[in-house]
Amino acid sequence: NRVGELGKGESVWLGFFLHDALQKFSQLAQGQHDDGFARECDAASVELAANLERHGWDGEWYRRAWFDDGQPLGSAGNNECAIDSIAQSWSVLSGVAPEDRAAQAMESLDRHLVRREHGLIQLLDPPFDEGKPDPGYIRGYVPGVRENGGQYTHAAIWATMAFAERRDPRAWELFNLINPINHARSAAQVEIYKVEPYVVSADVYAVAPHIGRGGWSWYTGSAGWMYRLIIESLLGVRRVGASLHLEPCLPANWEGYDIDYRFGNSLYQIRIQRSAIDGDCYPDESLAKPHPIPLVDDGNVHQLRVCLLGTHH
Numbered sequence: 001n002r003v004g005e006l007g008k009g010e011s012v013w014l015g016f017f018l019h020d021a022l023q024k025f026s027q028l029a030q031g032q033h034d035d036g037f038a039r040e041c042d043a044a045s046v047e048l049a050a051n052l053e054r055h056g057w058d059g060e061w062y063r064r065a066w067f068d069d070g071q072p073l074g075s076a077g078n079n080e081c082a083i084d085s086i087a088q089s090w091s092v093l094s095g096v097a098p099e100d101r102a103a104q105a106m107e108s109l110d111r112h113l114v115r116r117e118h119g120l121i122q123l124l125d126p127p128f129d130e131g132k133p134d135p136g137y138i139r140g141y142v143p144g145v146r147e148n149g150g151q152y153t154h155a156a157i158w159a160t161m162a163f164a165e166r167r168d169p170r171a172w173e174l175f176n177l178i179n180p181i182n183h184a185r186s187a188a189q190v191e192i193y194k195v196e197p198y199v200v201s202a203d204v205y206a207v208a209p210h211i212g213r214g215g216w217s218w219y220t221g222s223a224g225w226m227y228r229l230i231i232e233s234l235l236g237v238r239r240v241g242a243s244l245h246l247e248p249c250l251p252a253n254w255e256g257y258d259i260d261y262r263f264g265n266s267l268y269q270i271r272i273q274r275s276a277i278d279g280d281c282y283p284d285e286s287l288a289k290p291h292p293i294p295l296v297d298d299g300n301v302h303q304l305r306v307c308l309l310g311t312h313h
Helices: 012-031 035-055 085-093 099-113 153-165 170-178 187-193 222-234
Strands: 201-204 214-217 237-240 243-246 256-263 266-275 281-283 301-309
Touching (some): 153 170, 153 201, 153 222, 170 222, 222 237, 243 266
Parallel strands (some): 266 301
Antiparallel strands (some): 201 214, 237 243, 256 266, 281 301
């Protein structure tokens, strides 16, 4: 909360987030025939993307922010918070990062922040302690606890979403890593995790002697993001207006899966399976274009088969 308290500091990750919001509002404005506002959003998003690329890249990952005095946060030159996960994830989720930087940013996130041995994904590293400048209240947490270098589950989910967006098979690995049920498969794991394994915890500690301990269960918006990760990013089911988009990120050992999707009073029974033919869609057993699938609320049952190339992850 002190990074930009004088109104001069800026946030890289919020820049990516704003870019995504501008694009969505542009689409909304077009749907309402407000072409002037749509053009305004488009122009702002183009300028913002250019500035993010010009100033946000640190060499191997994106910075998190700048303090009021111009000092960077989330830069390799920082002794504390040298890298932050959210800026990397949203560079991908926003669509701003070019392919080479997106790949490098996610590799850096994996290398520096994924703690496979403990089943967690850190928000940032190294944690804040006594360095300067002072970032604010986050430093009130013990290093490695909650947002201060522990797993902030919102961010862990966004990282997994970003890998899925890139159709990277690590998306399923990271989902299994942060899935709470996998933190309680033995009495020893239960003793470490300590919180309910059937809800999403807001954070997981990353400091001894409490490494792997969950915190703030139930009271978290991370559960909503986890649901979206599973349905939209991994199973690939996204509704856009009156159409359904199917872009699964299948694990290598899955042959397919079935979806029952309700649209008003209509039921869409969809079977997604691997095939030698990429993307053929057969609504009601007749050939049609694969994407998007138009949704019609006619009270009927619609059966579709979506065939994916067998090499998809």
